[in-house]
Amino acid sequence: MTLSEQAQDRLADIVELQPTKNADLQERWDMDSGSEVHSYLESELKAYYYRNEDSLICATPEAEAVVAGEDPDFTERTVDVGDLEAAALDVLPGPDDDPQSVVATLHALREAGLDPEVDEVRSALHGLVDKGAVERIRTTVPTFRLALDRENLVVS
Incomplete structure (x- = not known):
């Protein structure tokens, strides 16, 4: 999946802030609501995040690899x-x-x-x-x- 420059930047925010809340990303991304954040996550970054047991947003291992410039299919x-x-x-x-x-x-x-x-x-x-x-x-x-x-x- 090829990400736009904006999506890559926002993915880096998730990696940096994780575990995080919609409100934190809303502020960082200058969005109007948590619902707008959720919609963006689901439409653009669905394969790269999940919610932990506390419903906080976390990056998948693939997201961390993409942000680090590594092959997401790394071996360890x-x-x-x-x-x-x-x-x-x-x-x-x-x-x-x-x-x-x-x-x-x-x-x-x-x-x-x-x-x-x-x-x-x-x-x-x-x-x-x-x-x-x-x-x-x-x-x-x-x-x-x-x-x-x-x-x-x-x-x-």
Whole structure:
């Protein structure tokens, strides 16, 4: 996706200010409302941001790579994750393997000695997708697998 100069500048603002709010970007971008910020994000930068568990705006790893002038398909990625997300990374199939469903991930986590609820697993997987560590494969039932090789994923 090729970004305009303005979109690149605004993406750099997100990287610099993250985690941030619509109001902060509204002020920085001299917009009239938070709704205008949201509309811009959705129309121009949708692939480059996500909202964290506190609904704050964060840059994706790809956004950070674009801003740094790097190849967004870099081979190593550091992700800050919680305990359940870390455990999910341990049981998910690799990037070249067949993906698994939320329920299959739930069972794998339970076999590993954890007892999360299915909604917690679903939330963890979606959070890992937002962070660029996991790939969501759209089939009849959404399935998941690692987005890159395990040795190229640094968990903090």
